[in-house]
Amino acid sequence: MILTVTLNAALDITYRVPRLRPRDSNRVTEVAERPGGKGLNVARVLAALGHDAVATGFAGGDTGDALRAMLAQETGVTDALVPIGAATRRTVAVVDTAGGDTTQLNEPGPTVSPAEWEAFLTRYRELLDGAQAVALCGSLPPGVPVDVYARLTRTARAAGVPVLLDTSGEPLRRGLAARPDLAKPNAAELASLTGHNEPLRAARDARRRGAHTVAASLGADGMLAVTADGSWQAAPPRRIAGNPTGAGDSAVAGLLSGLVEGVSWPDRLVRAVALSAATVRAEGAGEFDRATYEELLGEVTVTDGPAAA
C-alpha cells in the first residue's frame, strides 16, 4: 500500500463562462466538482496504475462530505481522511471559454485544532504500519505547525517507510532538514529554496540541505534527478499541449510507483515524465490519458548527467 498525505485537501470546483467579465455578473454555464489537493491527485493516479493507494489528511464540513462522497465513487483510493470540525476549503477555477484562460480562486483552508492534529498523528502512525512508501504533499491549512513535514518525515523514517516530500516555501525548507528519501520540487520552488536558477546546481544544493535524492520537475523540459549514485534527465519527445494542472502530481505518482516496484532511476524518470505529459493531455488533475502515457513510455529520452557532487 502507498500512503499519500493531503493536509489541505480541497473541493475543486470548475466553472465555465462564455467570457469572464470582471466587476459584472457572470452566468456560469457548466459546473464540475472533484476531490482536490496534491496528495489526493497522486493517490488517484497510483490507483489507476494498479497500486493500492490510501489517502489521509483532513476533511470537514459540507465541502468535506462532498469530497469524501466523490472519493468513495472512485475505484482504488481508500479514504483514510481524519474528520475535522471546520469545512474543507474550496478552489474555484473559472475557465473563460472564449479566451481559453483560467482565473483561479483558492480558499485558505480550515483551521485545524490541536486535538484534531493529535488525532491525525495517531492515524498517520497506524497507517505507516503496512505502507511501502508515503508521499507528503501540498500546502498547510491554518493551525498546523510549519515544521509538520519534518515531523511526519521523521516518524515515517523511524517506521522504515520511504518518504517523498512535495511542497514549497518554509514547509519544504523545514521538511528537508528531516532527511526525506526524495524531494520533488519544481524548478521555481527549487530556485526559491536555494537561490540558484540553474536546476542541477539547485538540486545539488537541496540534497545538501537534507534530501537523499532530488527529482525536480522542469515543466515541458521533463525531469531531473540528482541521487547519490548519479544524475539523469528525462525529456518528452515533443512539447505536449494542454492543461498542466496536476502534471506534477502525476509525476509524483510515477516516482512512487517506480520506487515500490524497485525499478531503476532512469526508468522511474521515464514513467514520471510520461505520466506528467499524459496528464497535460487529460481533463484535470489526478487523471491522465492512458494512450498518451503508454505511447510516451517508449519515447521519453534519458540522458546521464554529471556524477554526484
Next chain:
Amino acid sequence: MILTVTLNAALDITYRVPRLRPRDSNRVTEVAERPGGKGLNVARVLAALGHDAVATGFAGGDTGDALRAMLAQETGVTDALVPIGAATRRTVAVVDTAGGDTTQLNEPGPTVSPAEWEAFLTRYRELLDGAQAVALCGSLPPGVPVDVYARLTRTARAAGVPVLLDTSGEPLRRGLAARPDLAKPNAAELASLTGHNEPLRAARDARRRGAHTVAASLGADGMLAVTADGSWQAAPPRRIAGNPTGAGDSAVAGLLSGLVEGVSWPDRLVRAVALSAATVRAEGAGEFDRATYEELLGEVTVTDGPAAA
C-alpha cells in the same frame, strides 16, 4: 404566517481578495457564506420585523445541507424547503478589496425532476392553508415549467391568499396573466416587459397585463405604486451609499408586512423604501440596519401620482 417561495435558492459565498487578478491564481483572504435567493432574503427581513415567516422552495445536496443548517440558526424563519436530489446552486461574489468592486459568478441551479416538482406543489398547497400572504420570488431552476408562477398564483388565489410576484423575463410575463395581487418589478424589468422606459407608463401597462397592483422599485429614487385606487411615489430623503444587493428583497418584505397589517398604500411604500435604504447600509442581502430603518420611517416622502389609468 407569511409564506415565501424560492425555487432557485442558493448558497451565497463571498470571497474577499486584495485585488482580483484575472487569468492568474488568487488567494482568497476571507470567506463568508449565507443562505441566498430572493425569497429567503424576504423571509429573513420579515422575521426581523416580527412576522412569522415560512420559506419554501427546493434544497438539495451538500450545498442544500449547508444552506438549511444556516437557516436553522436564524431566528424566525421556518424551513419548509422541499428536498431534491440535485445540489442547490452556489453564487460566488468576489469582492476586490482595493478596487471596491465585485465580480459575481452564478451557477445555473439544480435540475428538478417531475416527481420533486409534484412534491413541491403538494407542500405549497398545504402551506397556503394558514398563510396570510405569499411571495413568489426569483429565477427558475432547470426542469421547472416556465409558467410556474402563473400556476402558483392561481393556486394561491383559489385558496384566498394574496400573491406578490417578484421575478423577471418570461416567468414574469406568464405570471402576470394569472392576475397576482401585486407585482414588484424594478425599473429595468418593467421596461423589458413592456417596452416603456417611463415607469408610470410601464407600470400601467403591467397592470393591464394582469397585476392588480404594480409596485416598481426605482433604485435610489424610491418606489412607485400604481393601484386601482391611485398611484403614489415614495422617495428617501437623501441618497444612501452602500451595497444595493438585497434592497429589492427588503422592499418586498416591507410591502408584504404592510399588506398583512392592513396599512395604507402610502405607509406601505414608506416602509418598503425605508427598509430598502436600510439594507443598502447593511452587510448583505436579507439584512438591514435597524437604526437607519427607524430613522428613515419618518423621513421618506410620499407624493400622490395621477389617478388610476
